[in-house]
Amino acid sequence: MARTREFDEEQVLHAAMQLFWEKGYEATSLSDLTARMGITRPSIYSAFGDKKELFEAALRKYTMTRASEMRTKLQSNPSVKEAFRTFFEDVIAEEYSGGPSRGCFCINTMVELAPHDEKFEILTREHQMYLSVIFQETIERGIQSGELKAVADAKALAQALITSLIGLTVILKSRPQRAFVDNTLDVTLSLLK
Amino acid sequence: MARTREFDEEQVLHAAMQLFWEKGYEATSLSDLTARMGITRPSIYSAFGDKKELFEAALRKYTMTRASEMRTKLQSNPSVKEAFRTFFEDVIAEEYSGGPSRGCFCINTMVELAPHDEKFEILTREHQMYLSVIFQETIERGIQSGELKAVADAKALAQALITSLIGLTVILKSRPQRAFVDNTLDVTLSLLK
DNA sequence: AAAATAACGTACTGATCGGTATGTTATTTG
């Protein structure tokens, strides 16, 4: 041990996450990163490795946080149908809140890097699979409570809902009319019965 | 008039389209483009303008071709349900065919550029809206023929299907298990009744 | 207090980026 770090690793990683989330991997330069993170270039390399490793750390932080938030939101509502509707409506509200349309960091990465980098193919796939399990558990809770019909194939339904969520998140980037989104949501949630 | 072009504009634009489709805007360099298009840098600039204008031309070519193909595919099957299933299965088969997972050029652009460039926000949105109209017309054909229930809200249903198609196209980039995709497809198509 | 060590800031590296100036070659028009 010698001199102590003058920055908080979690804090600067959070800053890097925000930037990568907003701009993607290629469009974010090291200069952008040092400016936003508030630390110098060598500090980044000593703490996180190269640009791609930093990106990976940022994405891992994102997926963990996101999965946890999602689980909490879905569990907080006793009605499964309401839980899903609120969840989807929050995603929509986030995009229409005026700020830059960041969408989902994991989905952005799935599009930009997964096809050319196996590490990110796996990382993004596993996150989506994990989310679909959270959906599935929520659906199963609805079946247990009698709110949903027992004949429903919870797993298949969860996977279809995740796919719709991805589609919704992506198309929101093109800022479609509100009616498009509302229609999509109504039809998609009609699968829960 | 003077010396005549030694290259075919359509042909080199097609090459540029393939490259942008595969790698995206930022990750494609002018050197990549000259190599694949087989023409020199100044030739690109005189024929198409700068990199972003070339990208736009490539995307426009893609969306026109794609919309036309889609219309043809959906119209070629007398059964609307079968038409949709075949259409979705072709999208899936394309991604599992072994080659590089390019997905949909328009969706890729929606993720990479739409949030930071209004021109592409509009261009990608209008393409998706156009596709949803094609879906809607197909659903209406099914209602007319009696294959689908008349109570269906054709427009809302079409929009939900487009959203699912986007989600499916995106998640295919992470190469999920075949069962995930099959489940999603079955549940999604169950909306057509 | 002295030696060791790790984080710091500065300044630099070669490579590559998008874009262009310039001279040459080929075709058209007068």
Next chain:
DNA sequence: CAAATAACATACCGATCAGTACGTTATTTT
């Protein structure tokens, strides 16, 4: 045939890229 013109190839531009060498400063350990 000669003048005009546009597409060609080469070679270059300044800017920026990701990544690092190196000397300084601060903290820990002996």
